[in-house]
Amino acid sequence: MTILAETYLGNQETDPTLQQQVAQARHAGDLLEVYLKTDDRAKGRIHAHSTTGVGIGIMKSRDHALNAGDVFVTQANQLLLIHLHAQAVMVLSFNGDATGHAIALIYLGHVLGNHHWSVLVQNDRIYVEMVADPAVMEATVRSVNIPGLCIDYEVRSPDAPLQFSSHSHH
Numbered sequence: 001m002t003i004l005a006e007t008y009l010g011n012q013e014t015d016p017t018l019q020q021q022v023a024q025a026r027h028a029g030d031l032l033e034v035y036l037k038t039d040d041r042a043k044g045r046i047h048a049h050s051t052t053g054v055g056i057g058i059m060k061s062r063d064h065a066l067n068a069g070d071v072f073v074t075q076a077n078q079l080l081l082i083h084l085h086a087q088a089v090m091v092l093s094f095n096g097d098a099t100g101h102a103i104a105l106i107y108l109g110h111v112l113g114n115h116h117w118s119v120l121v122q123n124d125r126i127y128v129e130m131v132a133d134p135a136v137m138e139a140t141v142r143s144v145n146i147p148g149l150c151i152d153y154e155v156r157s158p159d160a161p162l163q164f165s166s167h168s169h170h
Contacts, residue, residue, distance in 0.1 A: 002055035005072035013069035025079040084158030092126040118164035
């Protein structure tokens with residue numbers, strides 16, 4: 001059975017009264033908590049499972065992006081506290097000059113795109129959304145064999161995630 005939550009009460013981080021209500025609900029065993037991916041923040045309809053395994057359906061306006069600490073009330077009159085997972089990303093950069101590697105970088109973009117791995121280029125970095133096993137992703141990037149390409153990893157706070165654009169084939 002899925003419990004529906006569609007009434008937004010506010011954010012406990014900025015509302016001391018709501019923070020008290022959450023503490024009371026936690027103490028009474030009447031608090032549901034859910035951890036969501038940063039990609040879920042803007043969705044209007046989200047299906048997830050609480051930390052206790054209860055199916056949760058969250059319905060909200062797409063105009064409101066979820067934040068850690070957001071609180072909803074469910075149809076069963078329980079409070080639902082939203083947590084956001086940190087965002088792990090692969091960071092590709094160059095040790096030295098990237099000049100002369102344009103064709104290899106285009107090919108790398110093609111390879112990443114064929115795997116449907118979202119990328120974001122900012123300044124001198126290529127960020128790749130972690131959607132598969134890190135060893136598989138790293139082996140795939142290394143298979144392109146671009147001299148000077150460095151692979152690192154970064155964990156982004158849920159408060160400052162990278163916004164990868166999604167695409168689809170029609």
